Amino acid sequence: MSDLVTTMLAGKPLDGLIVDAHGHLGPSPAFHIPDNSPAATVARMDRVGVARLCIASHTACYADFRAGNDETAEAIAAFSDRFIGGIVLNAHYPDEVASELDRCLARGGFRYIKLHSSLHKYRLDAEVCEPIWREAERRGLPVLVHSWAGSPDCGYEACNKVAMAHPDVRLVLGHSLAPDGYDDACRLAEAHPNVWLDTVTSLVNYGQLDWMVGRIGPERILYGSDMPFLDPAPQLAKVVFARIAEGAKRRILGENAARLLGLAQPGGR
C-alpha cells in the first residue's frame, strides 16, 4: 500500500481498506447538500478511495425513522457492496424497537443501530431508551450515537451512564463529544472498554487525532465523515495528515470498523 500523505497530495484515491463508519444519505432539512443521492455518494467515495460507507438516512435522523430506514434499505439494495446500513430508532416509539430491528435486519445490509437523541429529543440514559439498549445487547449490534459536549441528551453524563449500565453494548460516540469534550470522550473510552470514538466533525482541529491516539491508542477510534453532510476529503485528511504511525492510520481508516462491524478483511473492495 502506498504512503497516505503522498497519495493524498497527489489527489489520488486512497488505497487499502477504507471504511467510513459514520455517514448519512439524502437531503437535509437544515441546509442544501449538492451531492446527496446514493449514486452521487458512491461516486464521491470512488473519488477519494472509500470502499464502504455506513449510512443512516437524514430522513430517519431528523424525522420519521421508519421512512428513513426504508430509504437506507433502498440505497443498500442499489449498492450492496458499498453501503452498510444503520438502523435508526427513536426512543419515543419504544413499542416499535424490536419490530423495526426485525424489519430492517430481514431486508439485509444493516449492521448497527444509529441514535440521534439530540434531534429526536430524548436522553440516551432515559428509561424510555432501555428497550433499545436491551435489544442491542441481545442482538450484538453496535450502537452509534450522536454525542455532543454539554448536551443533556447525549453529553458526557448520559453516555457514561449508558456505557456503565450496558457493558456488553459496543457504544460508538459519534463526534467524540465535539466540539470541546474530547478529554471527556477519552475519559469514557479509558473507563469503558465498550466505548469507541469516531473522528467526525467539521472542526478539523490541528493535532486532535494525534492527541487522541496518544491518549487511548488507535484501536477504538473510527474514521467517519458524516458524508454527504460533509465532504469526505477533508475528513480523510484529518487522519492522513495526523502525525501518527502509518499502521495506526490504517486501523482508524478501516481496519477498526471492519472489526467492529464484522466485515471481511483484508482485501479492500
Next chain:
Amino acid sequence: MNFFDVNCMIGRAATPARHGPRTIEGLLAAMDHAGIGRALVCHSLSLEAHPSVGNAAAIRETAGQGRLLPCWAVLPPTTPEAPSPADLLRAMAEAGVRAVRICPSAGRHQFPLNSAHAHQLLAALEERRVPVLLDSAEASWEQIEATAKAHPRLPLILLGVGYRSIRALYPVLEATENVLVEISLYQICGGLREGVERFGARRFLFGTNLPRFEPGCAVASVLYADISDETKALIAGGNLHALLQEAKP
C-alpha cells in the same frame, strides 16, 4: 499545485489552538507537511489586542519570512486611535501590506459596518483594490450584502463560511460580484463543485484557519473537488495571488 493560504494567524492567542503550532517555525513545518507554499497572516494581537499593537508585531514577526505575508487589522477613522485612510494606505505601502482585515463584531473591535466612517475607510480601500478579510460570523448576511453592494470594486473575502450557511450564501453571491469565499469550513459534499459552476472559480479561495485547523484538510478539499485542474489552481492560490497583485495601497 501552489497553495496560498488566505486564512492564517500568528501570535499568542488568548485562547490558543490546543494542539496547533505556536511558533513561526512550527507554522512553517505544518505548511510544509500539507504542501502549502505561502500564507497571508494576521497577528493575534491585531485581532485581540489593538491593531496598532498587532500590526507592528505582524511586520516584525514576518520580517525575513518570504512565505508569510502580513495582513493588518484596520479600524474606521472614527476615533483618534485610527489613522486616516490616506495615512493608513501610506503606512501599508511602506510596510508592504496588501490586504487588511476588519473585525466589526461586539467580541472584537465593535464598530458599525454602515457608519460614514466605515464607508470612508472601505471606499479608500476599494479605490486601491485592497482585499478586505471579514470573518463571516462577525456580520449578518444582510450587512455583508449591503457592504459589498456599497463598494462593488472592493474584494470582500469572507472567512470561515460554514457548510450550513449555503442557503444564505447563494443569494449574496448572486447579488454581488465582489464577495469571495474562503473554504476552510465550507465542507459540504459537492459544495465547491456546485459553487464554481454557479458563481465561477474566482469566488472561492483556499484557506486553512491555521493554527486552529489541520491544514491538510483544506488542501484535500481542493485536490479532490470535482472541478478542473485549472480551477483548482485558481482556488488553491491563483485567485489570491491575482488579488494581491491588483492591490495598490
